[in-house]
Structures are given as structure tokens and as C-alpha cells.
Amino acid sequence: MSFLDMDEWLVELQQRADVVYGPFVDTKEYPQDVDLVLIEGAVCNSDHVELLHTLRSRTKVVVAFGDCAVTGNVPAMRNALGGAAPVLQRAYIELADTNPQIPRAEGVVPPLLERVVPVHAVIPVEHFLPGCPPDAGKIKAFLTMLLEGQPVQLSPQEIKFG
Amino acid sequence: MTQQIKIDPVTRIEGHAKITIQLDENGDVARARFHVVEFRGFEKFCEGRTLSEMPGITARTCGICPVSHILASAKAGDAILAVRIPPAAEKLRRIMNLGQIIQSHALSFFHLSAPDFLLGWDTPAASRNVFGMIASMPELARNGIRLRQFGQTIIELLGGRRIHPAWAVPGGVRAPLTPAGRDQIKVAIPQMLEIIQSTIELFRQVLKKHQREVQIFGNFPSLFMGLVGPDGQWEHYDGMLRFTDSSGNVIADQIDPANYREVIGEAVEPDSYLKSPYYKPFGYPDGMYRVGPLARLNVCERIGTPLADRELERFRAHGKGGAVTSSFLYHYARLIEILAAIEKIAEVIDDPDLLGDRLRADAGINKLEGVGVSEAPRGTLFHHYQVDENGLVKKVNLIIATGQNNLAMNRTITQIARHYIRGGSIPEPMLNRVEAGIRAFDPCLSCSVHALGRMPLKVVLMDAAGRVLDEVPRL
Numbered sequence: 308m309s310f311l312d313m314d315e316w317l318v319e320l321q322q323r324a325d326v327v328y329g330p331f332v333d334t335k336e337y338p339q340d341v342d343l344v345l346i347e348g349a350v351c352n353s354d355h356v357e358l359l360h361t362l363r364s365r366t367k368v369v370v371a372f373g374d375c376a377v378t379g380n381v382p383a384m385r386n387a388l389g390g391a392a393p394v395l396q397r398a399y400i401e402l403a404d405t406n407p408q409i410p411r412a413e414g415v416v417p418p419l420l421e422r423v424v425p426v427h428a429v430i431p432v433e434h435f436l437p438g439c440p441p442d443a444g445k446i447k448a449f450l451t452m453l454l455e456g457q458p459v460q461l462s463p464q465e466i467k468f469g
Numbered sequence: 470m471t472q473q474i475k476i477d478p479v480t481r482i483e484g485h486a487k488i489t490i491q492l493d494e495n496g497d498v499a500r501a502r503f504h505v506v507e508f509r510g511f512e513k514f515c516e517g518r519t520l521s522e523m524p525g526i527t528a529r530t531c532g533i534c535p536v537s538h539i540l541a542s543a544k545a546g547d548a549i550l551a552v553r554i555p556p557a558a559e560k561l562r563r564i565m566n567l568g569q570i571i572q573s574h575a576l577s578f579f580h581l582s583a584p585d586f587l588l589g590w591d592t593p594a595a596s597r598n599v600f601g602m603i604a605s606m607p608e609l610a611r612n613g614i615r616l617r618q619f620g621q622t623i624i625e626l627l628g629g630r631r632i633h634p635a636w637a638v639p640g641g642v643r644a645p646l647t648p649a650g651r652d653q654i655k656v657a658i659p660q661m662l663e664i665i666q667s668t669i670e671l672f673r674q675v676l677k678k679h680q681r682e683v684q685i686f687g688n689f690p691s692l693f694m695g696l697v698g699p700d701g702q703w704e705h706y707d708g709m710l711r712f713t714d715s716s717g718n719v720i721a722d723q724i725d726p727a728n729y730r731e732v733i734g735e736a737v738e739p740d741s742y743l744k745s746p747y748y749k750p751f752g753y754p755d756g757m758y759r760v761g762p763l764a765r766l767n768v769c770e771r772i773g774t775p776l777a778d779r780e781l782e783r784f785r786a787h788g789k790g791g792a793v794t795s796s797f798l799y800h801y802a803r804l805i806e807i808l809a810a811i812e813k814i815a816e817v818i819d820d821p822d823l824l825g826d827r828l829r830a831d832a833g834i835n836k837l838e839g840v841g842v843s844e845a846p847r848g849t850l851f852h853h854y855q856v857d858e859n860g861l862v863k864k865v866n867l868i869i870a871t872g873q874n875n876l877a878m879n880r881t882i883t884q885i886a887r888h889y890i891r892g893g894s895i896p897e898p899m900l901n902r903v904e905a906g907i908r909a910f911d912p913c914l915s916c917s918v919h920a921l922g923r924m925p926l927k928v929v930l931m932d933a934a935g936r937v938l939d940e941v942p943r944l
């Protein structure tokens with residue numbers, strides 16, 4: 308959502324690019340021939356893996372956007388517990404008063420991966436933009452380089468995590 | 470033959486979710502279900518971390534309301550240190566929470582929901598979004614952007630950054646406001662008041678044309694819960710829990726949030742990672758209650774600022790003597806809370822305490838358990854920690870705002886789907902109306918995941934045996 312922190316620059320972006328898919332747009336199916344995708348978040352469940360493969364095959368430039376996408380970050384903290392079972396057990400069995408059970412309705416609730424991984428562990432990625440989240444100024448500078456077809460160069464300041 | 474429709478992913482919400490609509494033999498809607506498909510596991514993997522890290526870690530549950538998690542977490546920490554934080558720290562935390570309410574509500578209204586009722590339900594899907602608003606209603610879109618920017622700037626001036634500021638800590642806060650920061654907030658207030666008042670005016674016009682939506686978008690009796698002050702006034706940072714029913718009767722009052730387990734139970738359903746809290750004395754699922762802006766305006770006696778209180782009167786007229794029960798009016802309540810938040814900031818902005826430097830009470834671990842609560846933009850948020858003598862976390866429970874609306878969200882989409890979907894045919898704009906029922910609650914599901922480039926909502930049509938008959942890719 309720090310994307311929206313670009314504030315009035317969004318108006319300019321609207322004139323220079325079509326936003327075709329994502330949380331602000333009602334398109335349900337990832338479109339063909341996309342120029343650029345920013346992927347935020349770590350890879351946590353089977354739906355994520357599927358979507359990553361789809362978008363890789365339909366997109367020119369893939370960006371791992373934010374620390375979770377780049378490293379796994381906070382969601383990957385559960386890896387240290389050795390699998391998905393302990394986190395599920397705590398939340399849905401131990402901390403439930405009614406109907407304790409692990410949600411697993413088939414075709415609806417995707418099973419968790421045993422290990423949370425960063426995006427580039429699943430598909431090749433062209434660029435990494437770290438930050439938790441990357442701040443608006445950084446996103447703007449990054450998108451401007453891409454929109455103008457310049458090579459992407461981040462200053463040491465901009466390659467910071469957190 | 471019965472069928473199921475699937476909306477996957479649900480779009481223009483924060484987080485990843487699906488909706489399924491189950492049709493009966495006649496092709497009419499039997500029921501609709503909202504499924505949250507992400508889960509992180511904070512409750513478990515925070516074990517062993519230190520208390521002081523908790524605000525920073527749990528803030529990562531959400532990119533929209535990190536401030537709420539930071540505050541609830543810091544307050545759980547206050548309880549464990551067993552300190553009263555310095556008055557200046559409390560005032561500053563309150564201002565940050567008000568900034569948070571403004572930015573989050575503005576995002577929900579302008580960037581996510583308004584395209585439905587301002588551009589129109591039947592606008593083609595490709596342009597029914599904030600970029601479409603920028604193109605066709607640039608002034609209004611800019612107003613929304615400015616309002617959100619104002620809230621974010623307050624957070625940034627206090628916390629040093631807009632998202633995930635590591636600023637509130639157990640015992641207080643790390644830094645005061647600077648005089649320059651205070652002035653920057655102060656000069657913006659008149660313009661912000663103007664923007665929100667004109668938006669409310671506009672929304673009243675919208676309501677005149679959307680009487681049907683008011684009637685069917687989640688209009689049903691339920692309980693409401695929120696924090697209130699000692700005289701029952703609107704509260705966002707502290708206070709006690711109050712439950713009211715849809716006739717407006719107070720059914721439980723002045724409950725210490727630390728005892729939340731006596732009144733709130735949590736149920737699990739197999740088809741969603743989102744749990745369903747309920748009011749324990751009424752059992753599950755009869756104890757359905759709603760939280761968030763609509764609930765807060767229903768449970769409080771008054772807001773306590775002149776403009777917002779005047780608007781509250783108008784809002785209450787929709788309740789005809791009882792509570793306001795239509796979920797579509799969450800939008801109205803959100804705008805009124807933005808107005809209230811700006812007025813409350815204006816009231817305290819000149820307080821010299823805000824620039825003071827007594828900001829943090831120092832103490833060791835004095836209790837092994839603590840509950841912190843705050844009103845997040847979407848509703849009451851609970852952080853409950855148990856720690857050992859060294860302050861290492863042993864057990865965590867989080868009750869997030871959105872979960873508490875789970876039962877009501879399911880009821881809402883079932884009501885809308887029954888109205889618009891007949892005989893198995895499903896035109897896209899109808900499905901969008903079902904999704905809009907979810908948007909009214911402004912759910913924040915990144916409490917289980919964060920995904921900027923991939924968090925839309927999807928509808929699937931399934932038969933009685935659960936076979937998928939039709940997926941509607943929505944373009």
C-alpha cells in the first residue's frame with residue numbers, strides 16, 4: 308500500500324501507464340503481455356506458486372518488491388519452527404473456543420507451504436527493490452527509471468532493508 | 470442441478486480473499502461464503518522474542534494499519550511493565566491513531582470503494598477503480614489523495630516514516646512532535662476540514678440515489694461492539710468495551726478489555742483462515758457482532774466535537790430510533806470519523822505537552838501477562854501476551870478487527886447475492902455488487918499476508934456437490 312503513498316504522483320502514473328492487475332483493479336485473470344509487475348509479499352501457499360508461474364510467463368519485467376518478496380522477511384519467521392503444522396495448531400486448535408480445526412476446504416483454502424520462500428526461489432526475477440515497505444520516493448525513482456527505459460541503478464541508500 | 474459461483478480474487482480490498490456463491494436446484498442463491506486464503510502464524514512464531522520487539526514484528530501484520538498494531542502491542546507492553554505512561558506520550562499516541570484513522574478511512578473510501586457508487590456499478594471493470602476516478606473526477610480523486618496524505622504525514626512526522634514506524638514502545642513513545650511538525654499539521658487542518666465536509670455532503674447525495682443499496686447491502690440486526698469512554702463517548706485509543714443490540718439497547722458495558730475472553734469466543738470454519746469471533750453469552754453463531762466505524766457510531770453516546778456530533782445526528786436518523794443496521798452505511802460512518810479525527814487533532818494541536826520530552830516510563834517486567842487494545846480503523850484490536858521473567862514472549866493471541874466482522878460479512882454477501890443472482894445467470898456487475906458488500910467492511914486481510922501486485926477477489930459458481938460450473942474471469 309506504500310504504492311499509494313506516491314500521492315499525487317499517482318495522477319502522473321495514470322497518464323503514463325495502464326494499471327491492469329492488482330489490488331486496486333477489478334481484473335480477475337492475470338492478463339497477457341504485461342510489461343512490468345511488482346510482486347509484494349513472500350511465497351506462503353500453493354496459490355502463490357501457481358500465480359507466480361502464470362505471471363512470469365506473461366510478463367517482461369518481474370520485480371521482487373519489498374523485503375518479504377526479496378528475503379521472506381517476517382512471514383518466513385515460521386520456518387524456524389519446522390513446517391506449517393505448529394503455527395496452524397496454535398491458531399486454529401489451541402486458540403479456538405468453538406469448532407477447533409485446521410481450515411482446509413479443498414479448492415478454496417490453499418494449503419500452506421512447509422517453508423516460506425522469497426519470490427526468486429520460485430521464478431527468475433529481473434529486479435529487487437528492498438524496504439519494508441520500500442518508501443514512496445524510492446518506488447517513484449525506480450518506476451521512473453523503468454518508464455524512461457534507463458538502466459536501473461539504485462544508490463547504496465536505496466538498497467537498504469527495513 | 471445446483472451450482473457454485475466463485476469470485477476469485479476479490480478486488481479492491483486489502484488482502485487476498487475469494488467468495489463462493491452456492492445455488493440451489495432452481496438456480497437461486499442458497500448461501501454465499503467469504504474465504505480468506507492467507508495465514509501467517511504470528512500467534513506462534515513470536516514466541517521467544519522480546520517484549521520490546523513485539524510492536525515492530527506485529528506491525529508487519531498489516532501495511533494499512535500498522536499503527537494500530539504498534540499501539541495495541543505497546544499497550545500490552547505497558548500492562549506487563551505495569552506502568553502508567555507519561556501524559557505527553559498518551560497524547561502523542563492518540564494523535565498518531567487519529568492520523569491513522571484519517572489515512573486508512575480515506576484509502577477505503579476514495580481509493581477502493583467510491584469507484585462503485587461514484588463512477589457507477591455498471592462502469593466497465595477495467596476503469597472501475599482509482600485510476601478511472603483520476604481520469605474522470607480528477608478533483609475528487611485529488612481530494613482523497615490529499616486527505617490520505619494528511620493522515621500519513623502525521624504518522625511520518627511522529628514516527629519518522631509512514632509505514633511501520635518503530636515509535637510507540639512499551640512505556641511510552643520514542644520522540645515528541647517538533648514545532649515545525651506541529652505547524653505543518655496545523656496549517657493543513659482548515660483545508661482538510663473543507664475536503665471532508667464537502668465529501669460528506671456529496672455522500673448524502675449518493676445515499677439519496679442508493680436507497681436500494683442501503684436496504685439490501687448487509688442490512689440486518691446484529692450486536693455492535695466498540696470502546697467507549699467513561700461517559701459512553703466515542704473512543705479510539707483507550708476505554709472500556711460496550712456491546713449494544715440493534716434496537717440500541719446497551720447489553721454489556723464498561724467491560725475491561727483485559728477480560729475480553731469472558732465476552733468474546735473464537736470459532737473456526739473449515740473454509741477460511743479468518744476466524745469468527747462471537748459474543749460468548751449468546752453462543753455461536755448467534756453472538757454475531759459488528760465492529761468498526763458503523764459499530765463505534767452505534768455504541769457511543771456522542772463523539773464530543775461539534776461538527777462530527779451534528780453529522781452523527783443525521784447519521785442516526787437512518788436508525789429510526791434504534792441502531793443503524795445497514796452495512797452500506799459503514800461508508801458514511803467512515804467519513805464522519807474522518808471529520809471527528811480532524812476536529813480532535815485541531816483541539817489538541819496547540820497543547821505544549823506535544824513538544825515535551827517526558828515520554829517514556831522505564832520499568833522491568835512486573836507482570837507476566839498483559840492485554841493491549843486499541844480501535845483500529847476497522848474495529849477493536851486485541852493483543853494478548855504472556856511473557857517469562859525476562860520479558861521473552863511465551864504466548865500470543867491477536868484478535869484482529871476484520872475477523873470480528875466475519876459472520877456479518879458472510880451474512881451481507883448472502884443477502885446481496887440473493888437479491889441480484891437468480892436462475893444461475895451472473896452478469897459481471899452483479900458480482901461486483903457482491904464484492905462491494907465486502908468492501909463496505911473495509912476488511913484488512915494482510916493481517917495474514919501482504920501482496921501489492923496480487924490481491925484481487927474471485928467469484929466461482931459451484932454445484933451442490935461442490936463442482937465448479939463457472940468461473941467468471943472478470944475483465
Ligand code: SF4
Pocket residue numbers: 347348372373374375376380381438439440441529531532919920
Ligand atoms: S511492508 Fe514489510 S512486511 Fe509488509 S509486505 Fe512489505 S516487506 Fe513485507
